[in-house]
Amino acid sequence: MTVWDRPEPPTGPVPLDRERIVAAAVALADDGGLEAVSLRKVAARLNAGPMRLYGYIATKQELFDLMVDDAQAEILPAERPADWREALRVLALRTRQAVLRHEWLADLLGGRPALGPNGLAVTEARLAALDGLAGIDTVMRAVETVSAYTTGAIRREIANLRAERATGLSKRDWQRASGPHVTRMLATGRFPALSKAVHDGADVDAEASFTTGLDWVLDAVAAKLTRPPA
Known part of the structure; x- marks a missing residue:
């Protein structure tokens, strides 16, 4: 029981x-x-x-x-958007916001399905967003994929926040402190792709990184939903 x-x-x-x-x-x-x-x-x-x-x-x-x-009671929006993509996007964004309010939640997400009334309601909302747009197996894999991205990205963000507190170094401070070592390693020529990312890549904040990745995952789900059956 x-x-x-x-x-x-x-x-x-x-x-x-x-x-x-x-x-x-x-x-x-x-x-x-x-x-x-x-x-x-x-x-x-x-x-x-x-x-x-x-x-x-x-x-x-x-x-x-x-x-x-x-905590999952905070994830459910007052009204569910009619568009499936926006519905899943809102749930993912609200999950991130709930974890930022309750950092410990990051340690408990991603395991066995949540069976409490709010957890079941969140799962229902994710499945309902795609109901009728594809077969149930496709819907379940799509929901699992969005959830896996959401959980992974949030855990990485929380890990970075905890590292900042543990070391007393902000992201900028850590980059400056690590700069000489990274520069020496890149100068060896062994890491050309990484060198390009370091020198030419845009530096975005955690929220922008999360929302961009989320949109790409939703693009992949959309491709599956519009693909005709084999």
């Missing part, structure tokens, strides 16, 4: 329910990452005994599942 199917126990002297527990856990994670979340710390934040929490949540993984589902 999943945590969503299991009824909550009656509340005690200190008001408690899964919604309060999840809100406390999300606040801890927003401040200190997933490593800051434990049932003991959540209980302390709620002025409740740790053992009381086990009546609502059996394991730390269940708590993480509930936290992910809570």
Whole structure:
């Protein structure tokens, strides 16, 4: 039985329910990452005994599942765009925005399907955007492809943000500090394609990189949708 199917126990002297527990856990994670979340710390934040929490949540993984589902409520737009491409684009952009608000979410995306009500609603919205435009197998592969790009790009962005905090170096500072080494390596002539990218490529910010890549992925999906069956 999943945590969503299991009824909550009656509340005690200190008001408690899964919604309060999840809100406390999300606040801890927003401040200190997933490593800051434990049932003991959540209980302390709620002025409740740790053992009381086990009546609502059996394991730390269940708590993480509930936290992910809570965050996924932020991904769904108030209204779904009628155009399939815009619908998928909005969901991807809102996923990125949710992760930027809750960095810990990047560590929990991309695994097994989310089975909470909000997670299922997000999956439904992605599939519904393409419903009727191709066979179900094509629709599923298209949704998987867009989701894989979204998750991968977001994780790379979050990894860069964490590296900046860990080293105290901004992207520009890191580039300047690494410049002499990179210059020496490129001068060997062993990396001509990389040299061209370094010297001639445009430097874009994370948002522009994400949206450009997303548009290219959606172009590929569009090509599959318009291709006649073999």
